[in-house]
Amino acid sequence: MQPIPAATFRLPVRPPFDWEGVHAYLAARAIPGVEAARPGLYARTVAVDGRRGTLTVTMARGEALTAAVRLPGPAPDIAARVAGIFDLAADPAVIGAALSADPLMAGLVAARPGLRVPGAWDGFELAVRAILGQQVSVAAATRLAGRLVAAFGPPLGQDAAEPGLTHLFPSPEALAEADIALALNMPRARGAAIRALAAAAAAEPDLLAPGQGLAAATARLTALPGIGGWTAQYIAMRALREPDALPTGDIGLLRALADAGGRPSARDLEARSAAWRPWRAYAVLHLWAHDAARLAESPPRPSGARRAAKVIPEQGAGCGPAGAGAKVSA
Incomplete structure (x- = not known):
């Protein structure tokens, strides 16, 4: 079967725009079968009103993104959803000026003036991925997500123009009764958490809808089994587009805030972050990028230390652009 012809549209970008940073973040977390990334391009499968297709996004000349969607019938909300993935509504000048009141953040903003908070095509997909990322590395979470899709995701049902796009992400209804722990050989509590999230998302269609407010949204999420504060804030930051999530x-x-006096506590971070409001989610991305850069520059650890790091999970570890050093990630 030949691929469906693409409908192409252009989305203006408010400069500066860190395409490389957003692309690297999404590429490191691309779910096998559902997403694909190669230099200059991000692609994924999509479903709109039961119709299945694919989407590709590239950076165009003239400060814009070019999106091409292959989907039977009209798709009027595609542009808005692409804009959410790449955080095109952000005003980097306003955000950067506010964050730069903190001297450390001023340097980070100057280094990455076009930074964005990567969003998500679908809130449920992102929330499941966040649970899969608890206490494992970015790469391990990606593999688990790929196995979940292979086990429970519906096939695309057409030849995709972009290699590697084969399945849609499973729906809440498909996962609500699935034996996820058995299929993925993972802790039963984590599988139960995904089932509980799926059941809640199926029963409450607005559970993962933007616009609820940070406190209300995270309260609903943390009421579900297996979702703590870190996971709820991460979901709020990326899926719910809450700019003050932290x-x-x-x-x-x-680790990124550590100085000669040592590493701050979570309480210290909470206090310091008051100066970053209402843009704390952007401070998070700056700090993750800063942490990843410092880790990349640090000397390699002895092999024994590397082996130890792989088996000692850290609750709530960072999710920098490529997931460097993260033990808990999404």
Whole structure:
């Protein structure tokens, strides 16, 4: 079967725009079968009103993104959803000026003036991925997500123009009764958490809808089994587009703020973050990027230390652009 012809549209970008940073973040977390990334391009499968297709996004000349969607019938909300993935509504000048009141953040903003908070095509997909990322690395979470899709995701049902796109992400209804722990060989409590999230999302369609407010949204999420503060804040930051979300216990954030006096506590981070309001989610991305850069520059640890690091999980570790050093990630 030949691929469906693409409908192409252009989305203006408010400069500066860190395409490389957003692309690297999404590429490191691309779910096998559902997402694909290669230099200059991000692609994924999509479903709109039961119709299945694919989407590709590239950076165009003239400060814009070009999106191409292959989907039977009209898709009037595609542009808005692409804009959410790449955080095109952000005003980097306003955000950068506010964060720069903190001297450390001023330097980070100057280094990455076009930074965005990567969003998500679908809130449920992002929330499931966040649970899968608890206490494992970014790479391990990606593999688990791929196995989940292979086990429970519906096939695309057409030849995709982009290699590697084969399945849609499973729906809440498909996962609500699934034996996820058995299929993925993972802790039963984590599988139960995904089932509980799926059941709640199926029963409450607005559970993962933006616009609820940070406190209300995270309260609903943490009421579900297996979702703590870090996971709820991460979901709020990326899926719910809450610009002030902050996972205060995140190891990567605390590590990024370490100085000659040592690493701050979660309480210290909470206090310091008051100066970053209402843009704390952007401070998070700056700090994760800063932490990843410092880790990349640090000397390699002895092999024994590397082996130990792989088996000692850190609750709430950072999720920098490529997940460097993260033990708990999404």
